[in-house]
Amino acid sequence: MKTFTFEPTCRTGKGNGTVVTIKDVAREAGVSVATVSRALNGAASVTAQTRRHVAGVAARLRYVPHGAARSLVTRRTNTVGALLPDLFGEFFSELIRGIDLAARARGLQLLVSSSHGDAAEAAAALRAMQGRVDGLLIMSPHVDARFLKEHLASALPTVLMNSSVADKDYASLNVDNYGGAQAMTRHLLAQGYRDFAFITGPSDNFDAAERLKGFRESIVASARAFLLQGDFSEESGYRAGRQLAAMQQRPQAVFAANDMMAIGCLFALTEAGLRVPGDIALAGFDDIPIARYINPPLTTVRVRIADLGHGALEHLVARMETMDPPPQRHTLACEVVPRASTDDASDARLPASTPHRP
Amino acid sequence: MKTFTFEPTCRTGKGNGTVVTIKDVAREAGVSVATVSRALNGAASVTAQTRRHVAGVAARLRYVPHGAARSLVTRRTNTVGALLPDLFGEFFSELIRGIDLAARARGLQLLVSSSHGDAAEAAAALRAMQGRVDGLLIMSPHVDARFLKEHLASALPTVLMNSSVADKDYASLNVDNYGGAQAMTRHLLAQGYRDFAFITGPSDNFDAAERLKGFRESIVASARAFLLQGDFSEESGYRAGRQLAAMQQRPQAVFAANDMMAIGCLFALTEAGLRVPGDIALAGFDDIPIARYINPPLTTVRVRIADLGHGALEHLVARMETMDPPPQRHTLACEVVPRASTDDASDARLPASTPHRP
DNA sequence: GGCTCGAATGTAAACGTTTTCATGGAAATA
DNA sequence: TATTTCCATGAAAACGTTTACATTCGAGCC
Numbered sequence: 176m177k178t179f180t181f182e183p184t185c186r187t188g189k190g191n192g193t194v195v196t197i198k199d200v201a202r203e204a205g206v207s208v209a210t211v212s213r214a215l216n217g218a219a220s221v222t223a224q225t226r227r228h229v230a231g232v233a234a235r236l237r238y239v240p241h242g243a244a245r246s247l248v249t250r251r252t253n254t255v256g257a258l259l260p261d262l263f264g265e266f267f268s269e270l271i272r273g274i275d276l277a278a279r280a281r282g283l284q285l286l287v288s289s290s291h292g293d294a295a296e297a298a299a300a301l302r303a304m305q306g307r308v309d310g311l312l313i314m315s316p317h318v319d320a321r322f323l324k325e326h327l328a329s330a331l332p333t334v335l336m337n338s339s340v341a342d343k344d345y346a347s348l349n350v351d352n353y354g355g356a357q358a359m360t361r362h363l364l365a366q367g368y369r370d371f372a373f374i375t376g377p378s379d380n381f382d383a384a385e386r387l388k389g390f391r392e393s394i395v396a397s398a399r400a401f402l403l404q405g406d407f408s409e410e411s412g413y414r415a416g417r418q419l420a421a422m423q424q425r426p427q428a429v430f431a432a433n434d435m436m437a438i439g440c441l442f443a444l445t446e447a448g449l450r451v452p453g454d455i456a457l458a459g460f461d462d463i464p465i466a467r468y469i470n471p472p473l474t475t476v477r478v479r480i481a482d483l484g485h486g487a488l489e490h491l492v493a494r495m496e497t498m499d500p501p502p503q504r505h506t507l508a509c510e511v512v513p514r515a516s517t518d519d520a521s522d523a524r525l526p527a528s529t530p531h532r533p
Numbered sequence: 534m535k536t537f538t539f540e541p542t543c544r545t546g547k548g549n550g551t552v553v554t555i556k557d558v559a560r561e562a563g564v565s566v567a568t569v570s571r572a573l574n575g576a577a578s579v580t581a582q583t584r585r586h587v588a589g590v591a592a593r594l595r596y597v598p599h600g601a602a603r604s605l606v607t608r609r610t611n612t613v614g615a616l617l618p619d620l621f622g623e624f625f626s627e628l629i630r631g632i633d634l635a636a637r638a639r640g641l642q643l644l645v646s647s648s649h650g651d652a653a654e655a656a657a658a659l660r661a662m663q664g665r666v667d668g669l670l671i672m673s674p675h676v677d678a679r680f681l682k683e684h685l686a687s688a689l690p691t692v693l694m695n696s697s698v699a700d701k702d703y704a705s706l707n708v709d710n711y712g713g714a715q716a717m718t719r720h721l722l723a724q725g726y727r728d729f730a731f732i733t734g735p736s737d738n739f740d741a742a743e744r745l746k747g748f749r750e751s752i753v754a755s756a757r758a759f760l761l762q763g764d765f766s767e768e769s770g771y772r773a774g775r776q777l778a779a780m781q782q783r784p785q786a787v788f789a790a791n792d793m794m795a796i797g798c799l800f801a802l803t804e805a806g807l808r809v810p811g812d813i814a815l816a817g818f819d820d821i822p823i824a825r826y827i828n829p830p831l832t833t834v835r836v837r838i839a840d841l842g843h844g845a846l847e848h849l850v851a852r853m854e855t856m857d858p859p860p861q862r863h864t865l866a867c868e869v870v871p872r873a874s875t876d877d878a879s880d881a882r883l884p885a886s887t888p889h890r891p
Numbered sequence: 892g893g894c895t896c897g898a899a900t901g902t903a904a905a906c907g908t909t910t911t912c913a914t915g916g917a918a919a920t921a
Numbered sequence: 922t923a924t925t926t927c928c929a930t931g932a933a934a935a936c937g938t939t940t941a942c943a944t945t946c947g948a949g950c951c
Contacts, residue, residue: 244907246601268626602937
């Protein structure tokens with residue numbers, strides 16, 4: 176049995192800026208670099224004793240492996256990149272939260288690049304990430320299939336989040352905007368509302384389009400609906416609310432394509448002396464934290480954003496481990512959160528309100 | 534003058550998963566790898582013609598340098614790490630926004646590791662980042678000077694954000710919690726309030742302690758104040774509000790150490806039939822987005838969180854470029870945002886309310 | 892016209908790991 | 922005891938860059 180002696184080479188004072196490498200550990204431990212590498216990486220063919228010894232020396236020397244050197248030979252960076260648009264607020268933080276949580280669980284590092292406003296910036300960010308990550312998560316309104324083919328190395332596993340890209344070469348995970356809008360519409364119908372206004376999002380926005388579509392295609396024949404143009408901003412919701420307040424023949428319920436517009440709309444309505452939901456019901460989409468604090472609390476569609484991030488990363492890991500399965504498109508369900516801004520079913524507005532079947 | 538011929542080696546079809554290296558570019562361009570490296574990195578001693586030619590070939594081949602290989606020899610990763618606690622909502626997103634913006638401007642990548650709940654997780658995250666980043670931004674209630682000395686390579690430039698660590702070896706950038714609380718207290722005094730309740734944050738929280746201190750040391754002799762224990766949660770604010778509502782001798786104004794508690798408190802007060810600010814004034818700290826949407830909108834202290842991130846990164850870059858200047862401690866000013874939850878000065882509560890000098 | 896000089900390029904040695912292959916020696920078998 | 926087998930370890934070759942040093946070649950100088 177081999178025993179190790181503590182050589183006096185232990186000049187811990189060497190750390191005047193010099194970085195400790197695997198060679199230092201090897202020399203100090205009296206073994207070869209190969210053994211150190213094996214011991215520290217948990218290779219099978221190394222004695223428990225050597226492993227302990229090496230680990231001890233490494234700890235004492237404060238050795239931490241040089242990531243770049245390792246990546247160079249391993250061809251893995253243990254890092255995934257997240258390319259995000261210029262996001263604000265809760266959505267952004269929840270998304271990163273979800274991604275980070277899943278990444279942590281997988282032992283992956285997370286390289287983020289957010290707040291790029293146009294395609295050129297996105298391209299630059301993409302370029303900078305390439306060769307530094309094992310996989311890529313992309314959410315950006317500025318990228319389409321052509322952009323990706325142009326700027327993305329085909330070998331890099333990628334998952335798109337909330338993307339309009341329907342190309343069969345790319346995997347994606349989308350919030351089920353369509354289903355959510357549909358669920359909300361059915362919910363409102365079930366409560367007896369028949370006369371609707373829908374405040375739309377920006378016309379070039381994919382989420383907005385899906386939500387509108389979900390609403391449109393769920394309206395039953397007996398109901399009526401008209402659209403008000405919005406752009407997801409509180410301001411545009413406010414304008415829509417003023418328009419509504421000015422109408423002599425107001426709809427029974429307003430469905431805004433996102434919560435911020437619903438809040439803006441609510442302000443305009445309240446300002447005009449209208450009561451919500453007494454005079455007019457109001458619903459939003461997103462379930463941002465504010466939604467439950469305003470008066471009345473807002474009925475809305477909850478999007479589990481952290482789950483979006485989490486799911487996207489899991490999907491990405493699956494693709495990283497085996498590129499075999501063709502890229503898939505998944506969606507993430509939403510749920511209606513009924514609050515006081517719409518009446519509950521108890522007081523029906525119609526003589527015979529036939530509840531919609533789920 | 535040397536001219537380049539397009540050799541027929543241009544089998545673009547090679548990209549069946551194989552990564553293009555600098556050698557491929559060199560061979561294709563008919564020059565050495567050194568020249569390619571120089572041309573692409575903008576070294577002076579390379580002909581404009583060669584540079585163009587090489588750049589063209591590189592672009593055609595979709596060459597993107599292997600980051601790890603470059604880092605290995607350069608000893609720079611062009612990446613900074615951000616170690617963050619388990620953060621929610623706006624604070625988190627704004628912080629990352631600020632950091633990312635500044636990093637982008639500097640051409641740095643951002644490696645984030647958030648949502649670690651205890652010291653052990655923080656240590657693991659720290660370890661994982663070490664050797665992958667050129668500098669580190671740390672915000673964590675779980676790290677103190679001893680922790681850093683233990684787990685952090687001394688050679689790695691670091692800037693702490695909102696940290697209680699006062700060790701002279703570490704640079705930091707803190708929100709001026711003390712100054713903000715002081716400004717708010719003076720503001721309330723200037724409005725004529727003299728009888729206060731202060732809802733504290735968690736006792737082990739640094740921000741909370743500073744805010745309390747700022748309040749305490751700004752109370753003038755003619756005023757009275759008592760404390761209610763809270764923990765930054767809405768729930769604890771609600772409890773404090775119930776206590777206040779139950780008192781027969783209520784204070785004139787409540788200053789909560791953060792907005793969430795103020796909101797909880799507001800609910801309790803409203804529930805008890807008290808009017809804000811008519812019966813009792815209310816102020817918070819943070820200016821979270823909800824603050825302006827509740828009824829009445831909340832007077833609070835605005836913290837420019839994005840600026841915190843931005844400033845911290847700039848500070849870090851300065852330290853990365855030259856480790857010479859000893860680590861410095863900076864603070865970031867806050868501002869009072871007067872809203873309807875406290876009376877404005879027009880209706881004074883005291884016969885002679887002497888406005889406090891700024 | 893031989894010499895030096897400098898600019899443009901090539902050669903090769905790092906950088907710190909992992910990993911293949913070789914090697915030694917102990918245990919197991921004959 | 923001689924041979925085989927296997928297991929722990931060591932030596933050295935990658936990995937893809939950058940960069941110090943060497944080389945070439947043309948121009949300018951005397």
